[in-house]
Amino acid sequence: MLLVELEGHSNLGSPFGHDRLPYEAVTLLTTKAGGVLRGRQITPDLALQEYLDASGLGRVSSRLVRSGAVEVVATAAPGIRDLLALGKIRQLEQRREADLIVVDAPAAGHAVTFLRAPTGLATAASSGPVRYQAEQVLELFGDASRCQVVLVTLPEEAPVTEVIETAFSLEDLVGLHLGPVVVNSCWPAIDGLDAALARRDATCPAERAARYRLDRIAAQTDELARLRAELPLPQLELPFLFTTAVDRAGVDQLADVLVEQLDRGLG
Amino acid sequence: MISWQRPVQICLGPGGVGKTTISAASGIAGALAGERVVVLTIDPARRLADVLGLVRPSARALGGGDALGNEPRLVPGPWPGELWAAMLDPAETLTGLIRRYGGEQQAERVLANPLFAPISASLSGIGEYMAAERLRELHLDPRFDRVVIDTPPSRHAVDFLDSPQRLTNFVDNRFYRLVLAPRRALVRSVSVAAKLVVRTTARLVGAELVDDVIALFADLSGLDQGFRQRAVETSALLDGPDCAYLLVTTARHEPLREARWIRNNLTRRHKSIDTVIVNRLSPAAGLENLIITGGRKADRAALQANVDQLLSLRRQEDELVADVTRSSSALGIEDRGAPIRSIEDLAEVAAQLRPLPAAAGDRSRR
Numbered sequence: 001m002l003l004v005e006l007e008g009h010s011n012l013g014s015p016f017g018h019d020r021l022p023y024e025a026v027t028l029l030t031t032k033a034g035g036v037l038r039g040r041q042i043t044p045d046l047a048l049q050e051y052l053d054a055s056g057l058g059r060v061s062s063r064l065v066r067s068g069a070v071e072v073v074a075t076a077a078p079g080i081r082d083l084l085a086l087g088k089i090r091q092l093e094q095r096r097e098a099d100l101i102v103v104d105a106p107a108a109g110h111a112v113t114f115l116r117a118p119t120g121l122a123t124a125a126s127s128g129p130v131r132y133q134a135e136q137v138l139e140l141f142g143d144a145s146r147c148q149v150v151l152v153t154l155p156e157e158a159p160v161t162e163v164i165e166t167a168f169s170l171e172d173l174v175g176l177h178l179g180p181v182v183v184n185s186c187w188p189a190i191d192g193l194d195a196a197l198a199r200r201d202a203t204c205p206a207e208r209a210a211r212y213r214l215d216r217i218a219a220q221t222d223e224l225a226r227l228r229a230e231l232p233l234p235q236l237e238l239p240f241l242f243t244t245a246v247d248r249a250g251v252d253q254l255a256d257v258l259v260e261q262l263d264r265g266l267g
Numbered sequence: 268m269i270s271w272q273r274p275v276q277i278c279l280g281p282g283g284v285g286k287t288t289i290s291a292a293s294g295i296a297g298a299l300a301g302e303r304v305v306v307l308t309i310d311p312a313r314r315l316a317d318v319l320g321l322v323r324p325s326a327r328a329l330g331g332g333d334a335l336g337n338e339p340r341l342v343p344g345p346w347p348g349e350l351w352a353a354m355l356d357p358a359e360t361l362t363g364l365i366r367r368y369g370g371e372q373q374a375e376r377v378l379a380n381p382l383f384a385p386i387s388a389s390l391s392g393i394g395e396y397m398a399a400e401r402l403r404e405l406h407l408d409p410r411f412d413r414v415v416i417d418t419p420p421s422r423h424a425v426d427f428l429d430s431p432q433r434l435t436n437f438v439d440n441r442f443y444r445l446v447l448a449p450r451r452a453l454v455r456s457v458s459v460a461a462k463l464v465v466r467t468t469a470r471l472v473g474a475e476l477v478d479d480v481i482a483l484f485a486d487l488s489g490l491d492q493g494f495r496q497r498a499v500e501t502s503a504l505l506d507g508p509d510c511a512y513l514l515v516t517t518a519r520h521e522p523l524r525e526a527r528w529i530r531n532n533l534t535r536r537h538k539s540i541d542t543v544i545v546n547r548l549s550p551a552a553g554l555e556n557l558i559i560t561g562g563r564k565a566d567r568a569a570l571q572a573n574v575d576q577l578l579s580l581r582r583q584e585d586e587l588v589a590d591v592t593r594s595s596s597a598l599g600i601e602d603r604g605a606p607i608r609s610i611e612d613l614a615e616v617a618a619q620l621r622p623l624p625a626a627a628g629d630r631s632r633r
Contacts (some may be wrong), residue, residue: 011520196569206573209570209573211604216605246521
């Protein structure tokens with residue numbers, strides 16, 4: 001398994017004791033069954049350097065960077081940087097670097113821009129390596145046996161709306177195949193809390209706290225139902241762990257929940 | 268406390284922390300204090316847009332380009348002042364700028380360039396700049412006493428502050444000068460370097476794209492003087508004493524990391540955060556050392572289990588934000604269980620912002 005962090009603040013390594021994942025893959029954990037989880041970062045700049053070196057353009061690359069040409073082209077055709085990162089991921093896939101590569105893609109607003117980069121560039125660039133690279137990535141995107149998108153959201157209004165819009169954009173505009181949608185941080189109910197509240201003075205602090213939780217869970221139930229109605233994808237739910245940051249133990253707990261739900265036949 | 272004395276209030280913060288809600292709520296707080304406030308939002312959630320009577324850009328696109336997208340609308344409500352809400356339309360703002368400085372013909376050429384749409388549509392840099400531009404226009408508009416702006420959700424929210432420079436950097440770029448200037452260049456090596464750069468770039472991205480970039484720059488030429496002047500003025504507003512900076516975050520690791528990054532970047536620019544707002548805290552009012560008595564034992568156990576979880580979460584949250592709240596004046600806003608569905612709900616959030624009533628009409632600076 002290979003976890004890929006893109007530049008940004010994704011913090012993917014921290015449950016495994018890595019503040020920042022390096023460009024070259026490091027081992028994060030090994031399992032008793034012999035499985036290995038590795039992690040690495042991919043930045044467009046390093047991917048570009050590597051690419052220029054590989055295509056024999058290494059010597060002009062520093063001049064290109066200094067002249068500002070890359071900056072201009074990257075500003076004018078904003079997808080270039082994203083395409084470089086995606087091209088690198090495709091290369092890892094071609095080389096069979098892992099049985100499964102999991103990429104922590106940018107957040108919803110940026111995800112569509114990120115994943116649309118090859119489509120846009122395949123149209124804009126009529127020839128040359130950028131077009132070739134874009135076509136290669138689009139081929140990967142279009143093949144459900146090689147690549148799928150797992151959407152992750154929260155059971156709240158804005159994230160659910162965003163994930164629905166993202167899902168349709170990715171399918172319609174990019175031609176990507178969608179896997180299950182994961183709803184993270186679902187508040188668990190407490191048995192008998194609503195019955196208890198009904199029998200007590202609702203204005204006291206503990207009762208107000210109960211009201212808060214019941215309201216929250218009601219809003220969450222609405223959003224989960226809306227998501228199910230508007231997005232016909234298998235839905236996996238992960239519990240909120242009442243913690244401000246998920247540590248290693250939390251990751252293991254969430255992994256168990258995921259495995260349990262997948263075993264029940266959603267995968 | 269929020270710095271109610273300044274006529275421009277800029278809300279910074281990571282995405283997904285309720286920045287738009289806080290912006291709208293502080294607009295209401297101003298209207299309640301008798302001010303005429305305009306809240307400029309970027310892309311509010313559907314329900315919040317409904318509450319403010321705004322049409323989201325995506326919905327507007329379906330309706331076929333509503334020209335009023337950028338125009339503030341009056342939000343009716345039970346307050347002595349006025350609350351106006353507007354939504355940023357980056358493409359419309361940019362087109363307006365180009366028309367102003369380039370005239371109709373040049374604007375048409377620029378708009379026809381195939382690269383113009385992707386540039387104006389992508390919210391990276393240009394979008395932030397348009398937000399800053401729009402902010403300045405609203406600040407100068409005599410209809411409003413105060414402008415509250417909800418900054419765009421960018422990978423780095425501070426891009427907003429650099430954005431006036433970004434566009435002039437873009438037109439000032441060396442590459443641009445290399446490809447457009449060779450005929451005027453006296454030194455031969457410049458044009459050789461230019462050719463090499465153009466050729467190498469063309470090899471990478473295809474000649475057509477490079478042609479389009481060059482054409483776009485050629486079309487944009489002449490605009491740079493006007494743009495530069497405006498950028499200087501907008502920068503002066505953002506750096507000046509009229510702007511108060513609000514940092515909105517939640518008490519979670521990821522948003523806080525970004526919030527600290529924003530704060531440090533502001534400090535590096537010799538600006539400071541006037542107020543930190545920690546939004547959506549686990550509600551804990553009256554829960555500390557609470558002893559639940561009476562009623563059935565099972566009921567008490569259910570209530571206690573909930574109280575314990577909320578309190579434990581709140582303690583972690585308080586500890587996590589301690590360093591951010593210690594160094595600036597800070598406000599904590601407790602989470603609401605139910606979503607915001609009305610102006611009244613928004614006013615409840617505004618009440619937690621606790622405006623200083625004496626500040627209304629008092630425009631003196633600290």
